[in-house]
Amino acid sequence: MITETLTSPVILFFILGFLAAMVRSDLAIPEAFAKAMSIYLMAAIGLKGGVEVASTGFTADLGWAAFAGITLGFLLPIPAFYLLRHFGKLGSLDSGAVAAHYGSVSVVTFVTATEIFAARNIAPEGYMVGVMALMETPAIITGLLLARAGMKQSTPATAPSSTSNLLHEVFTNGSVVLLLGAFAIGMVAGADGFQPIKPLFEVGFRGVLCLFLLDMGLIAARRLLQSRQLTVRLVVLAVLMPVMNGFVGVALGTLIGLDPGSAATLGILAASASYIAVPAAMRMALPEADPSIYLTMSLGITFPFNILIGIPLFGNVAQMIG
Amino acid sequence: MITETLTSPVILFFILGFLAAMVRSDLAIPEAFAKAMSIYLMAAIGLKGGVEVASTGFTADLGWAAFAGITLGFLLPIPAFYLLRHFGKLGSLDSGAVAAHYGSVSVVTFVTATEIFAARNIAPEGYMVGVMALMETPAIITGLLLARAGMKQSTPATAPSSTSNLLHEVFTNGSVVLLLGAFAIGMVAGADGFQPIKPLFEVGFRGVLCLFLLDMGLIAARRLLQSRQLTVRLVVLAVLMPVMNGFVGVALGTLIGLDPGSAATLGILAASASYIAVPAAMRMALPEADPSIYLTMSLGITFPFNILIGIPLFGNVAQMIG
Amino acid sequence: MITETLTSPVILFFILGFLAAMVRSDLAIPEAFAKAMSIYLMAAIGLKGGVEVASTGFTADLGWAAFAGITLGFLLPIPAFYLLRHFGKLGSLDSGAVAAHYGSVSVVTFVTATEIFAARNIAPEGYMVGVMALMETPAIITGLLLARAGMKQSTPATAPSSTSNLLHEVFTNGSVVLLLGAFAIGMVAGADGFQPIKPLFEVGFRGVLCLFLLDMGLIAARRLLQSRQLTVRLVVLAVLMPVMNGFVGVALGTLIGLDPGSAATLGILAASASYIAVPAAMRMALPEADPSIYLTMSLGITFPFNILIGIPLFGNVAQMIG
Amino acid sequence: MFKTYKRKRIEILTDSALVPRMIDLLKQADITGWSVTRIDSGGTPDGEWQRDDITGASSKSMILIVANDQKTEKLTGLLAPLLDSYRLLLTIGNVEVVRGDRF
Amino acid sequence: MFKTYKRKRIEILTDSALVPRMIDLLKQADITGWSVTRIDSGGTPDGEWQRDDITGASSKSMILIVANDQKTEKLTGLLAPLLDSYRLLLTIGNVEVVRGDRF
Amino acid sequence: MFKTYKRKRIEILTDSALVPRMIDLLKQADITGWSVTRIDSGGTPDGEWQRDDITGASSKSMILIVANDQKTEKLTGLLAPLLDSYRLLLTIGNVEVVRGDRF
Ligand SMILES: Nc1ncnc2c1ncn2[C@@H]1O[C@H](COP(=O)(O)O)[C@@H](O)[C@H]1O
Ligand SMILES: Nc1ncnc2c1ncn2[C@@H]1O[C@H](COP(=O)(O)O)[C@@H](O)[C@H]1O
Ligand SMILES: Nc1ncnc2c1ncn2[C@@H]1O[C@H](COP(=O)(O)O)[C@@H](O)[C@H]1O
Ligand code: NA
Numbered sequence A, B, C: 001m002i003t004e005t006l007t008s009p010v011i012l013f014f015i016l017g018f019l020a021a022m023v024r025s026d027l028a029i030p031e032a033f034a035k036a037m038s039i040y041l042m043a044a045i046g047l048k049g050g051v052e053v054a055s056t057g058f059t060a061d062l063g064w065a066a067f068a069g070i071t072l073g074f075l076l077p078i079p080a081f082y083l084l085r086h087f088g089k090l091g092s093l094d095s096g097a098v099a100a101h102y103g104s105v106s107v108v109t110f111v112t113a114t115e116i117f118a119a120r121n122i123a124p125e126g127y128m129v130g131v132m133a134l135m136e137t138p139a140i141i142t143g144l145l146l147a148r149a150g151m152k153q154s155t156p157a158t159a160p161s162s163t164s165n166l167l168h169e170v171f172t173n174g175s176v177v178l179l180l181g182a183f184a185i186g187m188v189a190g191a192d193g194f195q196p197i198k199p200l201f202e203v204g205f206r207g208v209l210c211l212f213l214l215d216m217g218l219i220a221a222r223r224l225l226q227s228r229q230l231t232v233r234l235v236v237l238a239v240l241m242p243v244m245n246g247f248v249g250v251a252l253g254t255l256i257g258l259d260p261g262s263a264a265t266l267g268i269l270a271a272s273a274s275y276i277a278v279p280a281a282m283r284m285a286l287p288e289a290d291p292s293i294y295l296t297m298s299l300g301i302t303f304p305f306n307i308l309i310g311i312p313l314f315g316n317v318a319q320m321i322g
Numbered sequence D, E, F: 001m002f003k004t005y006k007r008k009r010i011e012i013l014t015d016s017a018l019v020p021r022m023i024d025l026l027k028q029a030d031i032t033g034w035s036v037t038r039i040d041s042g043g044t045p046d047g048e049w050q051r052d053d054i055t056g057a058s059s060k061s062m063i064l065i066v067a068n069d070q071k072t073e074k075l076t077g078l079l080a081p082l083l084d085s086y087r088l089l090l091t092i093g094n095v096e097v098v099r100g101d102r103f
């Protein structure tokens, strides 16, 4: 599955971007365009998921998958935190911030995995989009609690933003609102209502994903090149945590009876680290944590690892144990 | 027709944007992307209108519709001005500026109405795009004359931009040039010439409209949240003026013999308030007028009103009296 | 062929943009959108070329075309330099900078030519995309050598960027990397791998080209309006050089046995002047050269000339002598 | 060594739609060099705003000008009566520049 | 003739994600007017960065404020303890403005 | 209370394509912190320009630097000979900063 993955144009564009940045090419995707593609991709997967759920209805599987996803979101940051603190030698602030990223999910890793699993005939269920949206935020709460517990003694000069502010920020986060909103629209509109807008959201989908991954490749490699804080231990963790979380996710998915594609997808969601919702939330809630640590680990190492190795790996595992 | 409207994805995306802004989500569409979608939509409708007219030719109906549109553009600001001045309690500068907005048209209201009327089998004639382009600017002239007449006594410190400057600005306004230009290209190219570029301009159309309305929902709600100048009287007028203008438009359209779809479209054009050409022109020509008044009324109230209620309303009225 | 060209929507959008800027309309395409379209177009043509070469394999023709293209790139700046220096009365710095532009190529001229030749049933071979990518940079080197030879005596205050820096910049130039990268992806993926992403890159292609040429029309005309350095002699050269280079290109293409479409394309590549890779490189390598001279000649005169006259002209010539 | 000159650094914050009008005033004050940059958001006692490219009517720009005292005086005189009605923000600071004769 | 007043021109360079927090502080210092513009790239001894809209976590903004001495003092006092941990850049310069009572 | 330090606020307006070259010069002057923002349009006696991302050759950026007098002096010395041929605009103003040792 790995070699098949590596000849897919979607992945090749990621590699192109990565290499271009590595040779310090000035290739650049305008940020407004990258943001636009990100919005398009989220709207498209939200709609498709909602339309599918409109036809299958709310099933027990869906309920279990949602429950498993939220549970993973809340719990995965805990072992991550201890690894980061004790093996990674990070302070508790930084450990909490990084742990929150690994408990949350990466939208584009999910989308890429869905495409690759679909091409291998193990497409996940439509409701997994909803599961992903639900997994975006719980880890933020756990990560913050861990960070604050660890730094109880030292009081920052000004109070960090109040808990109510933070909860508001977390639940009205743009990507969560867009994913769940598009999901709801898909459910209300159903297959018939989706028909007239389907062309844009289906025809362009994979091509846009290519261009978006081109940009992600550039961003990932530039993060790596510009980082100076990265220790060997942190690099190890940035590979170890997705592997651990991914296995837990696949196992849990299989245990609750999901089909192999959905279980593999739960695995890749667990394995992935957030690059949209969590960095922004951490910057606001823990401004003293160093963003270059969490961005470099999440975007520079874990993201490429998942795209190139994690997706085929968890796909294979889910098919073997499923 | 209203409930049908409310389950269309196009409208649902508008509502999603509106609600997201109301709960103060940080969801945001990059402006360059919004502007790009606006250009795409204008090019697409201009082309389609031109291609249709190329096949039907210039008919008497077209001539009458154009005449009716221009007349409405020149005259509708007059009653609006008096309502704003005497019922709305605005000064003559602000009254003139707001009146110009309500005499002009909203491109995206037109596009949304066309989509909804088409889904109800009362698609307007292709030439209505041209009529819309012609209705963009006359109200600017009337609005300025009214504003200047009202403030004759007080001379501003520097002369506002000269009349020739203003006329130039009005006739070379980007949206007018693009709409009429694309219309002309559609007419020259005809159905055959349009064939090779049709995929982009047709496949994506409704999907782009969804994403654009998502942004308009965000903009409309944020306008409402940020406005402080809005009085109850102005809110009343922002609903009353589109209803009045819309009925006048439908009636006039039916009177000159347009089919119900085109008459309903003339109604919604009369009912709609400009959000592109006129605000920019007013900021230049009447810099002393308060932009937050006209933008909040036009974008924050009248636009959502027309999208949610005006379109189905005038569609029904046109079908009843048509 | 010229009148046919002039009624193609692609060309009509260019004319619309040109006229809009000439009447000083405020029509504007957001730059992020223009840049995005440029990236899309390069990715699309790179992919298509690569997929075609994947099926035809590396042929002798391909090798000859690549060799001819690179040779033209290195040599065409030399006569251009002498014309600019002695007929155009430019200094050697400016002559070298302008000559580099005319030895290199314009991506969008190539794309437009390909579309028009395809509509005339003389579509060029897929490998011509690769040839174009190879022709982007050699002229930069020749242009710089000419400029530096001419100004040997006068040493600039600080050394211009070192040669190794410059070579790096030239070979990692974003557009070169993207074109060759997408070409390679197309070759690896082949027709089958291209299938899933084809919709985006084919459906939208001509439509995007229309909107991009609309922007190029605006840019070209604004360049002309804003330029003050342009002499009659330079205007003459901005038309003469593409004609000369184009004839050389068509003749060479025919001589090495290319089909008429590919020979015509080699002609238009030779005739075209760079507007992406070279201006940026010149600004860095020869900051003392005046950018308004090379941008106005390349974008303001040669680009419109090629779009309106050069493409049909070299198409006809290639068909006659082919 | 190079010599530096004292000049004024003027900032005019204005609606983007009014930039062309401001540039006319610059020219009336014999100022031939300026630079414009977009402002993304801001606030006043009345409320907050974000740049929005759709209407174009709620986007603001900053015009930056380096000028000598005399031109600055002239420009300030031209702008002062408009500051309130056009909602402009005008600041004047001191800077040193190298090629003084250009400003 | 018009009269000019001496006021402070304050620049705060901060992560875009922290702009709302900064605006809260401005309000605490009785400052009701500000303007925000995006910064595209920059560098520190630790390395260089470019604006990136995908994560949003590595984009920076500049907040520009014109204020009188008293408000400036108050704001600086509120900001000083955060400068290091929030990685802010704060500069205070002198400018002249026309409508002094507004700031 | 916090102490403030007098530092220089330097602005370099340059072609975006030349920003990397300017950053090399900053480093030569021992300056390790800077911020870059895009300029959207401008004018000179020769004509007006707008930012254009297609060619990239007609877009300009402003580099903002806070530095102490000694580094400023050094940088000005490095830049002075290039001002004309590179068409740079250089301004130097006074500001107060809080953490003076950083600049
Ligand atoms: N006096 C000035 N104030 C502000 N910006 C200026 C001034 N003079 C020139 N500029 C800017 O610097 C750019 C280059 O100017 P020049 O060196 O004259 O080609 C112009 O396009 C303007 O954006
Ligand atoms: N004291 C200030 N400092 C910086 N910007 C300001 C200040 N006051 C107003 N502004 C900006 O100027 C714009 C117009 O202000 P106003 O004239 O109050 O409507 C505001 O939206 C802010 O972006
Ligand atoms: N001396 C300086 N002049 C201008 N900008 C600076 C300076 N030092 C730091 N910056 C900017 O402030 C950001 C944060 O700096 P730091 O607090 O060192 O992480 C940098 O990325 C720069 O964009
Ligand atoms: Na995860």
Ligand code: NA
Binding pocket: B101, B102, B103, B104, B105, B106, B245, B269, B270, B271, B272, B273, B274
């Ligand atoms: Na109207």
Ligand code: NA
Binding pocket: C101, C102, C103, C104, C105, C106, C245, C269, C270, C271, C272, C273, C274
């Ligand atoms: Na050429």
